Amino acid sequence: MRPTVHHVAEEAGVSLATVDRVLNRRPGVRAKTVTRVNEAIAKLGYVRDISAANLAKQRVYNLVFIIPEGPNSFMLGLESELGQAKLYSALERINLDILKVRAFDSDALANVLDGLDLTQISGVALVATESHRVQGALARLRQANIPVVTLVSDVSAAHRDHYVGIDNVAAGRTAASLMGRFVGHKPGKIALLAGSMLVRDHVERRIGFEQVISAEFPELDCLTVQEGRDDAMVTRSVLADFLGREPGIVGLYSIGAGxxxxxxxxxxxxxxxxxxxxxxxxxxxxxxxLREGVFDAVINQDAGHEVRSAIRLLKASIDETQVIAKQEIIRIEIYIRDNLP
Amino acid sequence: MRPTVHHVAEEAGVSLATVDRVLNRRPGVRAKTVTRVNEAIAKLGYVRDISAANLAKQRVYNLVFIIPEGPNSFMLGLESELGQAKLYSALERINLDILKVRAFDSDALANVLDGLDLTQISGVALVATESHRVQGALARLRQANIPVVTLVSDVSAAHRDHYVGIDNVAAGRTAASLMGRFVGHKPGKIALLAGSMLVRDHVERRIGFEQVISAEFPELDCLTVQEGRDDAMVTRSVLADFLGREPGIVGLYSIGAGxxxxxxxxxxxxxxxxxxxxxxxxxxxxxxxLREGVFDAVINQDAGHEVRSAIRLLKASIDETQVIAKQEIIRIEIYIRDNLP
DNA sequence: CAAAAATTGCTTTACGTACCTCAGTAACCT
DNA sequence: AGGTTACTGAGGTACGTAAAGCAATTTTTG
Known part of the structure; x- marks a missing residue:
């Protein structure tokens, strides 16, 4: 039998009300008594019964997800995962609100953040574009004790509680290692295609990529980065142009979407x-x-995993409970034709 | 506000007790009334509150995990993940019992399965070695309405509810594609090293591997499979011997542990x-x-994910609830030096 | 030392579901 | 019609925690 608050009260020689005050950090308990109660909790190994607590609290978690709009498949995937999550999380008293802002527009993001009614919100997850205004808005959230999680794209660690996403430098390095081996130590040029060099994750991937190429595959030569704005149309014309102009290209690293x-x-x-x-x-x-051999490898981060992880992390912050650290690590997944899910 | 049993009762024009009988499949309700209640449930979108139900039920889930003993790192990892899971799942009224049987010994496994007290058990997960006796034992479990999940190594689908693990043929194909590209279309011999060709997953990986090699890298020649019994010592002598004997080996595929x-x-x-x-x-x-360049790639299945997934699947079977299908897919993970977690 | 303030105890209600008993009603069969 | 069976209702208790009000006690303060 698991110990309950009653056992704790008895063990500590106090009343149930006092145990409750200690557990829920309510005022009106002497420091000495708090200690006695905590000792009793430790001694009995008491752990709050979450089912019962949730039931009694009637708490609802209002989580806000802010993601960029725009027709790129990854963000659409993220959105669809959020839709999925919304269905399931309703069962756990979790309410998901999904807000969209223009991609690559940090002012729009800051506006949305500033417009949030902090009294109605228990946690925020966002695909971040960093700027001073965004930082300020995030600081305000955290001052109001609202946990903040960045998704896919990070800001500096001081402005959020967790980052849910991959290490983009490592992702770039991974891409480079694969590229070098696929090309097979023949000299040649590598084309780089990003969404925008203003986005932190694309920049980081490029850095990682060029690190490895220059250190381990010096026979390969990275050309200037082309920008396709994560848009299929733009990408098409930019890339067609570029490939037409540059002879001797043996590899292409597509850093972003599109x-x-x-x-x-x-x-x-x-x-x-x-x-x-x-x-x-x-x-x-x-x-x-991949199946048709047009791509040789795809680096991926699992959007579903990210959404679920963000929810778990926010909920854990709110409840002040532990998470399983390993479960929240987002992998840099490598896919080739043969291990597609 | 979410609808409760009271709302359902009112909507269906029956008493709370009747709703309860319908919900919990207790006898003593006319078919017509059952329908009325179910219609009300559907109309209101009523979903049972799991927190409250668990609280009222005071149910404990007794899950048994049966894994092979033996000093190979993967199984040790699985065991450590189970230990981790045991801590966290206690909070959710889940009791994990971990039993060990001799590796590759289907009779020992069958004995353990036959020895289970079915009245005390709510679900079973096992790393399966298949045999008629094992099949029989599993059939007995399922007859007693105890959900069965196979872990890492499967049996035929008729004898379990779910398989938690990877498609090993695909894993072998993945290994082969990587191997072929890493070798780089130079002709040569490939050494294959397995734990035992009596284990289904090793056999399947080999099949997948040879499929791709013969179809796409005909310049490579797969040699006879060597068996290391998933043991470092045995593996060492077998492999040292083999490499000494066979000249011209350009690639090694290590199918099992060790x-x-x-x-x-x-x-x-x-x-x-x-x-x-x-x-x-x-x-x-x-x-x-991988870091030191001795291995070029490692194919992995996430043991922690598998353990958590098995638990979720068993619990969902017991509670007759839904799972998030995507979350339960175990990936064929590819690791190279650069994307290590 | 008395008054004020802080701390603690006691008790009750509530959350949504499970499960039990007992009484009552309807339907069915002979 | 009478009895039997099958269904249904009403009401209660329980699970472990939260949260409140109010009374009682202790501690602090002037």
């Missing part, structure tokens, strides 16, 4: 078939590209 | 440094081997 455009260009000319391609984010398009 | 032995042999002679190595299971040893 895979559809990349696939279109690569399948447009047979001679592009020999280019080794490493891209990011597993979507229906990139899966197909 | 990585320590593999690493010892590979680092024993400098000329082995050029062999491309793909192994299974991420452990401290294999991580170090």
């Amino acid at each position: 895979n559809r455009g990349v696939i279109d260009v690569l399948t447009s000319k047979p001679e592009y078939g020999s280019i080794a391609v490493v891209a990011h984010e597993l979507t229906e398009h990139s899966k197909r590209a | 990585n320590r032995g593999v690493i010892d042999v590979l680092t024993s002679k400098p000329e082995y440094g050029s062999i491309a190595v793909v192994a299974h299971e991420l452990t401290e040893h294999s991580k170090r081997a």
Whole structure:
């Protein structure tokens, strides 16, 4: 039998009300008594029964997720995972509100953050674009004791409680190792294609990528980064242009989203078939590209895992409970044709 | 506000007791009334409050995990994850019992299964070795309405409710694709090292591996499978012998456990440094081997994820609730030096 | 030392579900 | 019609915790 508050009260020689005050940090208990109660808790190994507490509290967790709008598949995937999560989390008294802001627009993000009614909100998760205004808005949230989790794209550690996402430098390094091996120590040029060099995660991936290429595959030469704004149309024209201009390209690293455009260009000319391609984010398009041999590897972070992890972390912060650290690590997943889920 | 049993009772025009009888499948309700109640449930979108139900039920879930003993790192990892899970799951009224049987011994497994007191058990997870006796024992469990989940190694689908683990044929294919690319289309021989060809998962991995090698890398030649019994000592002598005997080996696929032995042999002679190595299971040893360039890639299944998934699946079976399907898919993880967790 | 303030105890109600008893009603069969 | 069976209702207690009000006690303060 697990000990209950009653046992704790008895053990500490105080009343149930006092135990309750201690447990819920309510005022009106002498420090000495608090200690006695805590000792009793430790001695009995008392752990609060979450089911019962939730029942009594009638608490609802109002979690706000802020994600960029725009038609790129990864964010659409994130949104659909959020929709899924919304269904299941209703069973656990969790309310998910999903807000969208313009991509790459930190002012819009700051506006949304400033507009939140802090009395109605128990936790916030956001895909961050960093700026002073955003930092200020986050500081205000944390001052109000509202936990903040960054998703996919981080801000500096001082402005959030957790980051849920991958180490993008390591992701870039991973891409480079794969690229180097797929090309197979033949000299040649590598094309880099990002969404925007203003986004921290893309910058970091590039850094990691070039680190490894220059250190371990010096026969490969990284060209200037092209920007496709994470948009299939833009990507298509930028990349078609670039490949036409630059002869001797043996590899392509697609750092951001907009895979559809990349696939279109690569399948447009047979001679592009020999280019080794490493891209990011597993979507229906990139899966197909892997199956058909257009892409050689895709680096992915699991959006569903990220959403669930963010929810667990926010809830744990609110309840002041522990999380299983290992479960919250987001993997840098490598997919090739053969290990697709 | 979420609807409660009271609302359902009112909506259906019956008493609370009747709703309760319907919900908990107790006898003594006319079919017509059952329908009325179910319609009310559907109309209101009533969902049982799990917290409250657990509290009232005072139910404890007694889950039994049966895993092979033996000193290989993967199983030790599984065990440690089970230990972890045991701590956390106590909070959710889940009791984990961990039983060990001799590895590769289906009779011992059947004995353990037959020895279970079915009245005391709510669910079973096991690392299966298949045999008629095991099948019979599993059938008995399922007849007693006890959900069965296989872990890491499967039996035929008729004898369990779920399989928690990876598709081992696909894992073998993945290993082969990586191997072929790492070797880089130079002709040569590939050494295969398994634990035992009596274990289904090892057989399947080999099949997948040879499929891809023969179809896409015909310049590579797979040699006879060597068996190391998933034991570092045995592996060491078997492999050292084999590599000494066979010249021209360019790649090694280590299908099972016993990585320590593999690493010892590979680092024993400098000329082995050029062999491309793909192994299974991420452990401290294999991580170090990746960092130091002894291994080129490791295929992994996340033991922690598997344990948590098995628990969730068993609990969902017992409670007759839904699971989030995507969350329960065990990935075929690829690790290289750069994406180690 | 008395008054004020702080601390503690006692008791009750509530959360939503499970499960029990007992009484009552309806339907069915002979 | 009478009896039997099958269903249904009413009401209660329980689970462990939260949260409140108010009384009683102790401690602090002037």
